[in-house]
Amino acid sequence: MLRRIAALLALAATPALCGDWSARLAAQYLDSRQKDWFAWPAANASGVPCVSCHTGVPYLLARPVLRQALGETAPTLYEAVLLDGLRATVIKTNAKDLFRDVKGPLADQVFGAQAILTALLLALDDAQRGGGLTPEAEKAFERMWSLQIRDGKAKGGWHWSDFDLDPWETPESAYYGAALAALATGVAPAHYQARPEIRENVEALTAYLRAAQSTQPLHNQLILLWASLQLSGLLPEPDRNAVVNEVWRKQQADGGWTLESLGPWRKHPEAPPATGSNSYATGLAAFTLEQAGVRRSDARMSRALAWLEAHQDPQSGYWAAESMNKPHDAGSMPAQFMRDAATGFASLALLQGKIK
DSSP, X not given: OHHHHHHHHHHHHSOXXXXXXXXXXXXXXXHHHHHHHHHOGGGGTTSSOOOOTXXXXXXXXXXXXXHHHHTOOSOOHHHHHHHHHHHHHTTOOSHHHHOTTOOHHHHHHHHHHHHHHHHHXXXXXXXHHTSOOOHHHHHHHHHHHHTSOOSSTTTTOOOOXXXXXXXXXXXXXXXXXXXXHHHHHHHSOHHXXXXXXXXHHHHHHHHHHHHXXXXXXXXXXXXXXXXXXXXXXXXXXXXXXXXHHHHHHTOOTTSOOOTGGGOOOOOOTTSOOOOSOOHHHHHHHHHHHHHTTOOTTSHHHHHHHHHHHHTBOTTTOOBOOOOSSOOOOTTSTGGGHHHHHHHHHHHHHHTTOOOO
């Protein structure tokens, strides 16, 4: 018995290797980042830990897939706390009720982003559990649709956070958010999508996404592509194929993608230099192409996955990526935001994680 316990402990301490990378180290890094995030005052302004595009969303996408790869039987504490926080706040239907310290138009922007992310992540959690929408997810969708813009140039979209921070919080990011709203709807059960009032909302959303697609960075079009694979009728097949072909056209000789290739982006003169293939860009591109049906046996995909395998930090388990906006002190919370996103999407790509 003692020998068996010792063997199990040794196994737990050994990284789970998947090819030439460690899923266990990736999971440990992502868990450690959520631990730090929960302790960061700025992440708790609403009374519960914020679910951010750079840290929380990649975590909640990747951690269930890593859990399956590692043979874990239950969600982590951090998954549970993040999702419970989202469930607890769906009853808050006014921006000032959720963000007491955010004022003016910015409050509506942040609230719109929170509403979309909540609907998406609760719908994904419900789908992973194998049931229909829970009452909390239903409420999250009701709140999301209530905030959809009903007229003007942005009709069909939502207000979205704008802090002049690429790649998730610029004026163009409202399109990114709308694509995530489409993804959330596509993840929801078919009978929910078939409701007349939901079909009407989706029609407005589809018109918005199609009309503005050509003006968007390839980064945002990747999210649109992913959403179109879940929500029937969102994007015609020729348009999906055009995005896929453009992504392949931007692939580098080493198998990766540069940040620049997923632009065009706003100019940020203080941003750290970004040269060569990038972990976040490569992880997101490879993952989305897999969702679109590209197989590992495709030579181009094999090169992309080999690049990712070769660029995981062998000690800490993360994929390095720098801010696109400005330098941050080494080891600070913001200095690791792009690293968090890169690690989440690299793990998903390498595990061929089907999201739903």
